[in-house]
Amino acid sequence: MSQYYPLSLENAIVYARSIPDFFTADANLSCEEIGDGNLNLVFKIEDPISAKSLIVKQALPYAKVVGESWPLSLDRARIEREALVIQHTLCPDLVPIVYGGNQELAITVMEDLSDHTIMRKGLIDGNTYPRFPEHIGRFIAHTLFYTSDLGMNQQRKKEQAARFVNPDLCKITEDLIFEDPYRDVPNNDFSEDIILEVKQLWEDTELHLEVALLREKFLTHGEALLHGDLHTGSIFVTAQSTKVIDPEFAFYGPMGFDLGAIIANLLLNFTAQPGWSDNTELLEERRQWLLTSIKNVWDQFENHFRRLWNDYGIDPISKTPGYQNLYIQKVLRDAVGFAGCKMIRRIVGLSHVADIETIQDDELRHQAKVTALQIGKALLKYGRSTSSIDEIIDLTKQIVQTEGVSL
Template sequence: MSAPATTGYQTLTEETVVKIIEPLRFFTGEGELRVKEIGDGNLNLVFHLTEPASGKSLIVKQALPYAKVVGESWPLSLDRARIESEALKKAAEFVPDLVPKVLYSNAELAVTVMEDLSDHTILRKGLIAGNQYPKLAEHVGTFLAQTLFHTSDFYLHPFAKKALVQSFINPDLCKITEDLVFTDPFFDHETNDFPDELRPDAEALWGDQELKREVAQLKLAFLTRAEVLVHGDLHSGSIFVTGESTKMIDPEFAYYGPAGFDHGHFFANLALSALSHNYHTKEPGARSDYQEWLFSVIRDTWHHFAEQFSELWKNKGTETYTKVPGTLNDFLQQTWTDAIGFAGCEIIRRTIGLAHVADLDSIEDQGVQIELKRRALRLGSSLIKRRNQLPDVESFIAALKGGI
């Protein structure tokens, strides 16, 4: 499909986005298009376009040249739109049913047009409401196994792998992670955001030199280990769900990094959800049942990932050392240990860092919210420092239960 003529970057509006879409002939032309800006994220504009006469609809996402949550004082590269589009296309080579379909992209305008997922729910919203999704663990585990293996040195020719590493160099968004996940929450930094009641807890964390040394190791892994193409921001706000469908969205943070990074973010957000249901679900039996379901998602996600990754390793591994006994187990163990540490960092940064989670922030009882956030800080710190002492998913779940 040929691209419409453009004259350089311009920030789209509900009026001008139509001029970009109409020449692409996604719609029938029967009647007017309805356009609504629906973006509520931190970085981008998002438009929902519908044609009532035909019932067709789609999503248009445009990257802004700055962080929307802060403003023009925080400039960002528009190349993240290309990275997001390419990451979705790469994932679709292996798991087309687990990502939204990219219909069109325009690097000059930093625009990606994709299928409309309005019939899905953002996972975080569903978890806060106490909903269960029976296919979630299988789908996330499959997504991780397929995308991580097929973008690794275990499968790709070294030249192809290095070309992908180069294509997904993502300095601006990696810098956000380097700062907001691995650095600022562990120091008294101006980007941190938390109630005054948490300051003593935050100051205790900032003074924990053992914790800082462990976080330094995790940050170094993020900075230097270009193992696989990771989503880079796989939290419960980046997943759309129904009872039967799961879609991983928003991979604009995609880059080549440690294989356990996405696992850690996903697990951390499930742990924060379990913690928040100490408030959201009032009846003790129902609360315990829901928390157990959340823990089962962590367990089953890891098992689905490990089983599929192992099969891919055995059947499609091309790297010489994939044939050496023990190397698979070594890699999976390193991925698991890293995931626990990354989960701890994510829990802490979502508690006192710049970007929080609604799971905790929506708690109306301020006293309860503060207490649960204190628990989150203790849990995150413990996971980081004890990650080498939690060798499997059952020990990890036991640690979560003890911390929430």
């Protein structure tokens, strides 16, 4: 990586011009750095005449989190680029186009999606995305099925898994999601008002057992090429379109992990809702929409996944009666458990979500955190015995009623 240097605006333009057949030779290109600078530089390069634009994304050799900075492998840019290419091949309408890349500079050049909104922001703004469940359910079903032993050559899959060994970024997940929140370590970050709930978390060994089992799955179950960080901040949306970005955490892991990320982040937005509306009727409607979306995401995933299995399954023994049902049940249970981990870490761990953190009212923000912890713990404890997504919806409703959060 000795040839690596961080791009300037001018470098980024030069690089953008090197993409064949995109900009005309005489185009007068503008360039703007639009990233948050924590992990990557993100340049938007535009030709104001043709209105064509693209993104040059460059990985930085470190991560900045809450003022701290630690080194991070540049190889993640290769992983992200290769994952994007695979995911785009499998779901062309749901993943940005990759125009090119450079290994030494840790660069990926890709489609500009500035006409889309980051879904987390869109949800906080109160928008709805009626096509999202079909889009994300299909994205997850297709990308997981076709990279798994069910849908691809099982020898090529092993070699592909080796190319997606991703120790640095998996380490972040292993620490921040599956370890830190459950013990008193400096990496945690929680507000003083939930100290009692957090201490309960540290002492709840029944919960730790579930976390240990889920951590084991994350460490050892190489089922499919996961996105690996599929929260609502990794998804661009409009009313009509969904685009999944940022798969730098991609690796071969358990299928339930990507689904769990979606469920957790919709539930985090759900718990934040009282902070965003004082109209009881609108609040109720909004929460119902979020719960229905969770159910629809699962149902869309399941329907697409079963159809792919039945029509394109390559493994004769996978057609054995009863096996598909057991497999789907496993994915659901894993998804529920992972969703629980992902909710808890966003309240107790290093990295929080704007859905809750930007609630202005202290009491409503506090209540959102407590509710998120309650739901997260319940998902962890019921995960291994879940038999349908409806149970999870009902469980969530019960907790909200018990917590006395106004509906």
